Amino acid sequence: xxxxxxxxxxxxxxxKIVGDEIMLLDLSNGTYFALDAxxxxxxxxxxxxxxxxxxxxxxxxxxxxSLADIERDVVLLVDQLATKQLLEVV
Amino acid sequence: xxxxxxxxxxxxxxxxxxxxxHHWVLPDGSLWTRFFRxxxxxLIRFPDLADFEVSSDGSRVQYWSxxxxxxxxVALLFNNQVRPLALSRQGKLMLHASSVALxxxxxxxxxxxxxxxxxxxxxxxxxxxxxxxDDGLQVEIGEDFATLLPSLPSLRLWDDSLRATISADAPRxxxxxxxxxxRVLAGEHLTFHDAPMKAGAFYFLGExxxxxxxxxxxxxxxxxxxxxxxxxxxxxxxxxxxxxxxTALSRLVSITPCFRLDYPRNYDALAEVRLAIVExxxxxxxx
Numbered sequence: 001x002x003x004x005x006x007x008x009x010x011x012x013x014x015x016k017i018v019g020d021e022i023m024l025l026d027l028s029n030g031t032y033f034a035l036d037a038x039x040x041x042x043x044x045x046x047x048x049x050x051x052x053x054x055x056x057x058x059x060x061x062x063x064x065x066s067l068a069d070i071e072r073d074v075v076l077l078v079d080q081l082a083t084k085q086l087l088e089v090v
Numbered sequence: 091x092x093x094x095x096x097x098x099x100x101x102x103x104x105x106x107x108x109x110x111x112h113h114w115v116l117p118d119g120s121l122w123t124r125f126f127r128x129x130x131x132x133l134i135r136f137p138d139l140a141d142f143e144v145s146s147d148g149s150r151v152q153y154w155s156x157x158x159x160x161x162x163x164v165a166l167l168f169n170n171q172v173r174p175l176a177l178s179r180q181g182k183l184m185l186h187a188s189s190v191a192l193x194x195x196x197x198x199x200x201x202x203x204x205x206x207x208x209x210x211x212x213x214x215x216x217x218x219x220x221x222x223x224d225d226g227l228q229v230e231i232g233e234d235f236a237t238l239l240p241s242l243p244s245l246r247l248w249d250d251s252l253r254a255t256i257s258a259d260a261p262r263x264x265x266x267x268x269x270x271x272x273r274v275l276a277g278e279h280l281t282f283h284d285a286p287m288k289a290g291a292f293y294f295l296g297e298x299x300x301x302x303x304x305x306x307x308x309x310x311x312x313x314x315x316x317x318x319x320x321x322x323x324x325x326x327x328x329x330x331x332x333x334x335x336x337t338a339l340s341r342l343v344s345i346t347p348c349f350r351l352d353y354p355r356n357y358d359a360l361a362e363v364r365l366a367i368v369e370x371x372x373x374x375x376x377x
Binding site: 012014016018019021030032 | 309315336344
């Protein structure tokens, strides 16, 4: 997966901020998913149209971890969400 | 939108043209309810008991009882199962929860059947804290707070629960065909609150593993998942209803504190549990 990629949120996915987390609802099968605080930050940035790389850089400014680790975590999360068809990488 | 109920007599339960889209089973694995889509609405079938047809918008229910089934049984099925489902189709938020009034605010006890919702409600309603409902709780979401709505002025209890909370000679209606629970009507034995009240807190009932009453605040995401699990929803494939339910529940957990409550399932401990809940509610933890 390229760090220059962006994501699209499909029409069948709905998100809601609850506290410092985000809940996702897949309307196609009525399944719910929770993203923890870091996952919620990543989702919000991706949802705004940022690339995976830019998202990782933004997260890097706020969290105490190496950029390489954060880039790996962003790619991993996007990959997991894409597998569940909660987003598409473009 | 209101809910209109029409009785259409007795009929055999013939097989509809379509296959059921959903079913409920009892804890012993036996079939309890089948759900069918009709050209105009839904058929909710309780085998050998009754058929209920709900209109597409949830505003109208017509029913047929199976031969020999008592009217009280059909009324219980309607009030406890069909009414909340039909109202959910109207976009109303309906939960598997009982509710009692505690000093200006109402609290709700949420959980599956058999978890102790009605017993807790009865315990409060016999000690100065009137009950709003024993199940099928309707919740309205406002700007700053949620409101809990009362339903039928009665509680359904198992015999042992009835003896422990009210008294063996309390006026009651005999059990229906499908449940050994008696229905106790509100009155001097059992106080009832017949007006909407501001929601103070939601308590999700644990399995009874704790030796004393324990309260664990839930994160909003945890509370939302629990709310979803205990919501009545007639048709989860109707995206607009699913969306509005998700939006309402997200809002509800952001304006109302939610806790996991566990306590020993021992009737002797009920007074202590009741006191602990009142004190916890008074402490007024916020979201």
